[in-house]
Amino acid sequence: MGKYEPIIGLEIHVELATASKMFCGCKNDPFFASDPNIYTCPVCLGMPGGLPVPNKKAVEFYPDLPKGYQISQYDKPLAIHGSLEIFNYPINQSTNNQIKEKIRIRRVHIEEDTGKLIHATIEGKRVSLVDFNRSGVPLVEVVTEPDFRTVEEVDQFLKKLQQIIRYLSISGADMEKGSMRLEPSISILPITNTTNNPIIQYPTYRVELKNINSFRFARKAIEYEIERQTAMLDRGEQPIQQTRGWSEDKGVTLPQRAKEEAQDYRYFPEPDIPPMRWEKSQISKLKSQIPELPDQKKERFMKTYGLSDYDSDLITETRKLADYFEEAVKVAESTLDTGNQHIKQHHISPKKIANWMINKQPDIDAILPSQLVQDIRAASLVVDVSIDEITGAIEQVVREQSKAMSDYQKGKEQALMFLLGQVIKELKGKGDKQIITEKLKEKLALYGR
Amino acid sequence: MKLNTLTLTNALALLKKKEISLEELYRDIEKAIEEKNNELNIYLTVDKEAMKKARQAQELPLGGLPIAVKDNFLTIGLPTTASSNVLDGFMPPYESTVTKRLKESGGVVIGKTNMDAWAHGSSTETSDFGPTKNPRNLKHLPGGSSGGSAAAVAADMCIAAIGSETAGSIRQPAAWCGVVGLKPTYGRVSRAGVVAMGSSLDCPGPIGKTVEDCAVLLHVIAGKDEYDGTTSSQTAPRYQKNLKDGVKGMRIGLCYTDHPKLVGTPVDVAMREAGKVFERLGAKVELVKLSKSVKPNTILTPDYAIGLYTIVQRGEVSSNLARYDGIRYGEDRSHFGEEAKRRIALGTFILSKGYADKYYVHAQKVRSLYIQNFKELFETYDVLVSSPSPGFALPIGASAGDPMFGELQDMLVEPSSLAGLPGISIPCFRDPETNLYLGLNIMANHWQEEKMFAVAYTFEQNIRWDP
Amino acid sequence: MKTKKFTPKDVAKIAKLARIPVTLQEEKQLADGFNATMNVVDQLFKVDVGNVEPTSHVTGSMNVFREDDVDVTRTFTQEQALLNAKRTHNGFFVVDHLLEE
Structure with missing residues (x-):
């Protein structure tokens, strides 16, 4: 290391735990659905004539990540320019100081989930089976800036984000159940000598990773990818812009055929949904409800x-x-x-x-x-011990330590400490010191000074 | 007397008095369908169980009367195709809000009517299932896209009908077929369960033989719907109540007669004659001058609306038709017809990265100008009156190959449709030689359908036919 | 402002984005149609829109939501959901293999 610096950004999708879906009244429970395609309706199945009506709760659910946010229309993100602080534990443990890192969040917005694909072979033909139970489930998308430099930072951030989401009770954020999904993008920046220049020239490519179903996979996949790209650079090769999937069986990332560039068109406000506008007072009311x-x-x-x-x-x-x-x-x-x-x-x-x-x-x-x-x-x-045991032990010490007893009666304060020590020793270190002291004093008072 | 020629209001009254029976009525309707449907190509599907359903609906307000419904309304039990091969054989698993309300009030969907495929057009010629003919003159087009519904009313193959309009798709075929057609305020009637065309423009509405019939039907289908977030929460009034309010003292603005394309045409003449009728009845009628910019007491030229409408509609079409992939229902995208392909592709270009701002956003700004212009005009006028179409029904074949046929045909209603305003077209002139009609389009401000009904009804009662 | 002239090649690209299969002949026809249409559309740029805001909703409707309630009356049974599908398997819709792993 040292020659290169990994540049890592995250795109995180979290399914919101609303009762119903984002734009229709279908049950939002894809993980526990007993059968495929049992929670669908004209809207989430994309039937002709199905019109989206936004779920009020889903729109009000958003983490208090950003500092200043503006909500105007549905085509605009709910929040922009936020940040989340994480503790970065340096790999080099020579210092115990935790470094507070600020990971910038580019945007947070709500979208809807897609149907789920299962790949299968039927009658010798490779096909995909589609289940729309998940289609239309509200999804919060969090996109960070490429501010991560180590796997540890990613790990810290994800755990922190998961914790916040769970605190807000907006999602189980469970990666195994698919209610939290992660797409890291990784590129490697060769470090030049001009370290004084704080402006980073990001690499011109990035590799997006998919199929990551747990924190553990995330770690392994990112580590693998850093190694793979570093090795390529070492060989004088240039990694290319690509989507790769993590294969847990093989322990490697493999190139995926990228989906069509569907994002490249149809930028316009959804005419079926009247615009949303929030008054300042409504925003502060929502803010006050954040736990x-x-x-x-x-x-x-x-x-x-x-x-x-x-x-x-x-x-x-x-x-x-x-x-x-x-x-x-x-x-x-x-x-x-x-x-x-x-x-x-x-x-x-x-x-x-x-x-x-x-x-x-x-x-x-x-x-x-x-x-x-x-x-x-x-x-x-x-x-501790019972009061009887304590008084028993005191009786015994008083009987056995006649020298110390007479010292005490003569007014030697150290004798009290000695006697107390003996009682504690008798009790084999058990018992509340305060109670023992009181009981001992009570006893000694009977003897007078 | 053939009972299929009855108006909805009269049929209801006679049924109530038991002067006619549902059986007799359905016999005549079914006979008309049998005799004429092959030639006219109006119904894509006819419900053979209609009579049975009607009997069960007898006690309800619409008494089981047979209503024709455009084939873009989803109906359980009757295939819904939007006249496209993509949806050939599609059996809806749910009911559109409009037909649901219709049925709950005792209407019976007698059949599903032909239309321009996906409602893309103003001729009903772009239907993948062949053109519909105009019952008034078989060599001519019925207009469109609700051509089948307007023709069904004109041919007495139903008592009344339901259509849908994006810009002109109810009023223009109603005018061409010599019947009454109403486009309500955007958001007055639910679009849920209607195959979407231009989502910011689409409005379902009634087509009938009389203004009163349309008032009855609109009351049935209008109102807030939880499945369409753009429907208004205002309760829909009983539109029949104010029909006879008259026009005395009303200020009526006559629009677009000075448009270069109309000056000296039969439409120009008919509009001025209509103006005289209103004046005779006590209204104050003024010519609203055309203008190339928003100026007080002038109307913004419809010329810009053509481009504006094209952008908004093509964009929304490309978005609305993205869902048709042949996986969950229907055929794959290779089954789209020529016109649909044209619109989807152009809309995709308009909304593509880098162009959306240039075209769509600019268009929506021009749209705001039209809205502002109408808002000001309705401060002066109670209603605005124009022609819904630049002329009589065109001959069959006229639309072929013209990518802007509909936009130019609907030029005169595009501005008000883009502003979400309501309008009703009623017959105002018949050419005795061709038996073809011209319509009169009465437009009101948002949610003021009642005013519009009063003006339309008064005109209908006072026009002298066969001069 | 004037939109550049569409070539059949432009149309092919757009058609791909729109997922519309087109033949070579259609590419040519569509390009001609686009050019005719955009000629009319370009008239729009003669309008001075000044500072006017773009229309977002014609009747000024705003903030329309539904409560977070499950609506079983609108939910399809699996049978209804699959009713019109060409290919199904054990309650799933079936499509050609979509993504390589």
Whole structure:
């Protein structure tokens, strides 16, 4: 490396989890449909006379990626010029500093999905079978600028985007189920000496990758493609503009016959759909309905609950987990008000809840937050010891350590620490230090000074 | 008396009074179809079960009356072809909103009528299933694209009919066949389930023997439809109610008679005569002068509308016909006829990268000028009146090979159609030698069909035939 | 403004984009037709449109949506969906092989 720099851009399609399709009332559930072609109607089957009527919910669904967006007509993107920050963990681990990278997003817009093709051979003839259950499913398209330089950055970005989409509850964004699809485009830039010049002259070609059904495939395909193109350049060959598909079996990318250049024509506003215009107030209303996103939540958890960066990251990984955590914190705090001395002494702190959730990974679907708090409390009692055991151990130490006892009675403060140490030792390190200290003091008070 | 010659309103009244029976009516209609359809080539399909369906609809407002429907409306149980080989044998799995409403009100689709293939034309000669003849004079064209529906009404092969218009496709054949045809305001009637031509222009509408018949039918088919996002949420009035309002005190603008192509023609004469009729009835009639730019109290020349209409319509056609690939239904794209190929290809060019801005966007700006011009004119005039066509029905064969035949025929209705305005064409003159008719096109502002009906009805009741 | 003259070669390119099969003779006919039509269309550029906005919807309708509800009354059964298809297989539409892998 060093001689070349990979230039990677992403085009990501995410199927929105609306009840119905983008332009018709057909059920939007292509993955779980029991049979092909059972969710179609005049509109999504492209029958004569079928007219699109946009789904209100699909139009209101959009991630808060961009800073300034304008929505005017359907033929115009819903959002332009946004960005998403990712943490870039440098490959060279000599420094622990994470570099914040801004990946620019060229545009976000809503479109509709196509029917699904399955390739088959029937009576010796190679054919494609078409299922229109997916046709017309609302799709958000996110196109980035070619701002990625490493596979790690791509990985980070995709995970972050997936997390945001799931936070917004707009899609399962599941690559295996096809509700999140990825088309990376890769080219290789030979690095010249003029490193001072910040303007990058992008290569004149790019290779688009298809058939990528998981994060793992994405990684492998991009890595393969970087290697392939680099090797070509090393041999003095020039890679060409091309669409290639990832073959998981062979572990290689293979050229695909590109679809016809259907994008080259029919640029005009859809006359069947009256124009959409949003008032500023409507946009701010929509904005206010956008839930707290992962980064904001993580910050807040660190500030409010004193969680570490690492813990907060894990606890806010999904909205569900984060909500569960906050619910548990609420339960723990509300029981504090009961006035029960014992519970007050056994305060379950947010940190403790977070630790428990991270270490024990409780099944949050099965265990209610209140149950979780009880479990933590019970466990801390079990791990601790009963009050009887504590008093037993104290009795024993008082009996055995007569020297220290007399020192204490003479007023030597260090003797208390010594006795406490002995009790803890007797209890084999178990027990709450605070409780043990109190109980010990109570006992010593009986002896007087 | 032959019952097939009855108007819709009269037939309904007689049925109600039990002076005639549905059986008698259908017998005469079916007889007329049997006798004339081979020669005229009006119906592509006739529903043999129509009488049975009519009996079940007797109690409904339209009483089971036989209505002819243009073959671009999807009808369950009757093939729908838009007169194109591409859709030959296509059996719709769903019903158009218009025919659904028609049936729910007791209308019966007696058959599907011939048209220019894909509604591309003004002659019904471009049908892949042969031309329709004008029942008034068999050597002449019925006009189009709703030529079959207009001819069905003129030939008494139905009680009334449904057509569709993009620019002139209802009014011009109605005029040429000597019947009444109405194009409503864009968005008044649902386009759902109608084979689309120009989506920003298409309007389904009624064709009848009288103005009142059209008023009855329009009320049945009009109104908001959840399956067409461009339909208006305004409720459609009962159009029959205001028919007799008269024209007293109305301001009527007479348009396009000073167009160089019309000066001194029979159309020019007929329009001026019509103007005199309105004046006699108490309206104030003024000639609205043609202008080459938007100026107060003048009307923008229709000359620009030809190019504008060509761009908008060809573009929308190429987009609407992109779906026909022979996979889900119909035949593949090699089955498109000459005219469809011509329009799809030109539309594709117009909307291609680099040209869309030049042509389509510029055209839509000129369209705004027409809209602005009409808006101003309707501040002065209650209705505008013109001819729907530059002349009488042309002889069969006239359209052959002319790529702009329809655009020139429909020149006089293109500006108002591009503005989405409603218009009704009623017969205003008959040439006793040829038995061919001229129409009078009455146009109103958006959603003001009622005003238009009142003017049309008054004219219809006061015109003296056979001078 | 004047549109350049169409040649049969131009038509062939457009026809391909429009997925319309045309014969050599049709290419010639279409080119002639296009030239005649565009002569008329070019009149449009004589109009001074000034600052006027392009029309987006003739009656000024705006923001028309449907609620996100499933409409089973409009959904076809598989049988209805496939009713008019020439080639079907186990509930699928069948087309010639589309993409090489």
